[in-house]
Amino acid sequence: MKYIDEFRNLDIAARISGLIKEEARGLGDMNFMEVCGTHTMAVERFGIRRMLPENVRLISGPGCPVCVTPKNYIDKAIALTSLENVIVFSFGDMLKVPGTNSSLLKQKLKGKVKIVYSAFDAALFAEKNRNKKIVFLGIGFETTAPTVAATVKYAKKKKLENFFVYSNHKVMPPAMKLLAKDKKANIKGFLCPAHVSAIIGMKPYARICEGYNIPCVIAGFEPLDILHSVFMLIRQVKSKKAKVENQYNRVVKFSGNIKALRLIEEVFSINDSDWRGIGVIKNSGLILSKRYRDFDAEKNIDLPDVKTSVDKGCICGSVLKGIKTPLDCALFSKKCTPENPYGACMVSSEGACAAYYRYPAPLASLGYGTSRK
Amino acid sequence: MKTITLSHGSGGKLMHDLIRDLFLKNLGNPFLNKMGDAALIKSGSKKLAYATDSFVVKPLFFPGGDIGKLSVCGTVNDLAVSGAMPRYLSCGMIVEDGFSYADLERITISIRDACRFAGVNIVSGDFKVVEKGAIDGIFINTSGIGEVFEDSFIDAARIKPGDKIIISGTIGDHAASILLAREDLKFKTKIKSDCSPLNKFVSSIICRDIKFMRDPTRGGLATTLNEISMASSYDIAIEELEIPVKKSVKALCEILGFDPLYMANEGKLIAVVSKSAAVSILSKMKRHALGKDARIIGEVKKEKDKKVYLKTQSGGLRILDMITGEQLPRIC
Numbered sequence A: 001m002k003y004i005d006e007f008r009n010l011d012i013a014a015r016i017s018g019l020i021k022e023e024a025r026g027l028g029d030m031n032f033m034e035v036c037g038t039h040t041m042a043v044e045r046f047g048i049r050r051m052l053p054e055n056v057r058l059i060s061g062p063g064c065p066v067c068v069t070p071k072n073y074i075d076k077a078i079a080l081t082s083l084e085n086v087i088v089f090s091f092g093d094m095l096k097v098p099g100t101n102s103s104l105l106k107q108k109l110k111g112k113v114k115i116v117y118s119a120f121d122a123a124l125f126a127e128k129n130r131n132k133k134i135v136f137l138g139i140g141f142e143t144t145a146p147t148v149a150a151t152v153k154y155a156k157k158k159k160l161e162n163f164f165v166y167s168n169h170k171v172m173p174p175a176m177k178l179l180a181k182d183k184k185a186n187i188k189g190f191l192c193p194a195h196v197s198a199i200i201g202m203k204p205y206a207r208i209c210e211g212y213n214i215p216c217v218i219a220g221f222e223p224l225d226i227l228h229s230v231f232m233l234i235r236q237v238k239s240k241k242a243k244v245e246n247q248y249n250r251v252v253k254f255s256g257n258i259k260a261l262r263l264i265e266e267v268f269s270i271n272d273s274d275w276r277g278i279g280v281i282k283n284s285g286l287i288l289s290k291r292y293r294d295f296d297a298e299k300n301i302d303l304p305d306v307k308t309s310v311d312k313g314c315i316c317g318s319v320l321k322g323i324k325t326p327l328d329c330a331l332f333s334k335k336c337t338p339e340n341p342y343g344a345c346m347v348s349s350e351g352a353c354a355a356y357y358r359y360p361a362p363l364a365s366l367g368y369g370t371s372r373k
Numbered sequence B: 001m002k003t004i005t006l007s008h009g010s011g012g013k014l015m016h017d018l019i020r021d022l023f024l025k026n027l028g029n030p031f032l033n034k035m036g037d038a039a040l041i042k043s044g045s046k047k048l049a050y051a052t053d054s055f056v057v058k059p060l061f062f063p064g065g066d067i068g069k070l071s072v073c074g075t076v077n078d079l080a081v082s083g084a085m086p087r088y089l090s091c092g093m094i095v096e097d098g099f100s101y102a103d104l105e106r107i108t109i110s111i112r113d114a115c116r117f118a119g120v121n122i123v124s125g126d127f128k129v130v131e132k133g134a135i136d137g138i139f140i141n142t143s144g145i146g147e148v149f150e151d152s153f154i155d156a157a158r159i160k161p162g163d164k165i166i167i168s169g170t171i172g173d174h175a176a177s178i179l180l181a182r183e184d185l186k187f188k189t190k191i192k193s194d195c196s197p198l199n200k201f202v203s204s205i206i207c208r209d210i211k212f213m214r215d216p217t218r219g220g221l222a223t224t225l226n227e228i229s230m231a232s233s234y235d236i237a238i239e240e241l242e243i244p245v246k247k248s249v250k251a252l253c254e255i256l257g258f259d260p261l262y263m264a265n266e267g268k269l270i271a272v273v274s275k276s277a278a279v280s281i282l283s284k285m286k287r288h289a290l291g292k293d294a295r296i297i298g299e300v301k302k303e304k305d306k307k308v309y310l311k312t313q314s315g316g317l318r319i320l321d322m323i324t325g326e327q328l329p330r331i332c
Helices: A010-024 A037-045 A071-080 A104-108 A119-128 A145-157 A173-181 A194-200 A203-212 A223-239 A258-267 A290-295 A316-320 A352-358 B013-027 B067-081 B101-118 B173-182 B199-205 B220-232 B247-256 B275-286
Strands: A030-036 A056-063 A086-090 A113-115 A133-138 A163-167 A189-192 A216-218 A244-246 A268-275 A279-288 B039-043 B046-055 B084-096 B121-130 B138-148 B164-167 B210-214 B236-239 B270-273 B295-300 B308-311 B317-320
Touching (some): A010 A223, A030 A194, A037 A056, A037 A223, A037 A352, A056 A173, A071 A086, A071 A104, A071 A163, A086 A104, A104 A113, A119 A133, A119 A145, A119 A163, A145 A258, A163 A279, A173 A189, A194 A203, A258 A268, A258 A290, A279 A290, A316 A352, B067 B101, B067 B138, B067 B199, B101 B138, B275 B295
Parallel strands (some): A030 A189, A189 A216, A216 A244
Antiparallel strands (some): A268 A279, B046 B138, B164 B270, B164 B295, B210 B270, B308 B317
């Protein structure tokens, strides 16, 4: 497939992998965090760890939107489905996330939840079904926020009084800053998210990079992108000078997508936001601004009170911060599986635990490579 | 309280655990314990195959087929990959009160056409109506009896290291067409289900060198290869670059974050064949319309860990596990 297969090329991958090994020799252990869940998935799906030398470790970050959505939000979304005349619209992979007593997938069987690929489809449904209240679960980072913002503007223009967004959108840089500060994670470089960067551009990473002297490379999602970006990070480590580089320059522009950024600014305002497994991060969330408050589900629908239980024994917080890997968790693959997830990182296909579970490392004894680092 | 969930029915690990811990434990016998797509039975000098399948697809009509066609193909294909020519089918329908007569007629005609195409007859039937809300529209069960081909030697115990794995065509078409028809996903594509009876195709290729066959339905290619690996005890290694996937299906999967290796097929088979005959069997397959995209995708390894390995397109390596739960479209 054009623009995909070229970036999965076997021979070029082997060559970059060879260059990485040469460049990394003698540099000591390097932890690079792939911030975005889609990177985590690609790393596992294409078996990229096997192409890296022993001293280069990829650790998974907090960039899986489903994983960091707090359980209380899920519980409230589930409770919304029990309200008369309300239909909840959601992105697909939110459905499996277990709340305290149920999941949206279970509610879907009762016809109260619909899967959409775009918020806009939910607004169109609202337009055709004015007697129903449509609540869209707005989650995700800077990537999804602009399309939701555009949809809210459309709803205002069309005077849709039955369309609401229950926003738990988050922004990435504050979380990266928190991780950069965390000595335990010992991050030597960030693989910055591809799609988020397409919106926010390169500038927001500069403060993280300069403030904490951590190399940042904006990386595409294909195997060659990731390998190339790892190579660029190692070069920065070697030169001892951290900067923001853009490997994904076929998509990401220096200033990002100005139009999308203006949309976010117009429709949302910044607030503190709770990240599942991590806790509240200052100025890391997006709620609908005053001008669009008529479309804010929290302001216009009586959200039922819910009791949310705490995840016990789960180390997702440490996994999301890159301090531990899923293999360090006593629950992993025993009590906690994709069918019966305990913690946030197992529920989404992008979560570090789900990726480790779905793509286990081949056994070293078979001569297929070394065991997972 | 322990309950049955949708994941128990997705063809993956949970379902296999349920079959072992509940059904085989209580109902086990030498025929069932083999866990084949069909049971092989001797009647006098004749060798027969017997299979059953139930159909609960939503939506009932989708590009490339409907629940009627599917219910014939499902049982016919279970018999065919067991090395048998299907002869007689039964058909049981459970219909919800208020179901459209025209739809029922359309489904029945579709069953008729699929039977004609496969050369089988429905020789026994049952029809029940349940109150509104008790089921979702219509459920169909079919079962069938087939005569085992004389030159069929399908047996997982014959699988040996070095044997080649062949897939008869592109994967993921059926699941992709259902997904597009089911959810409110506004994509304009021409993806059609591959739903077709495989019996005539099988009869054109069957020979002693085909050691095992299975149709990769629920759970897709990856899950079925795991079943083959478990049945034979040997590891299997396949090459991502060799696996045929239609461009449109691949594109849809890239957008939604789906893995075609785990997507259901309704007109494909996986054959494990002896190394020496692999090329000739492949060329026989390619002569038939249902096998024109057939490819050799991998081989049986000598290690006995019951694992399936995928050499990725970019040269990485990973374990292909069974499906766990259903795949759902991703956020971004």
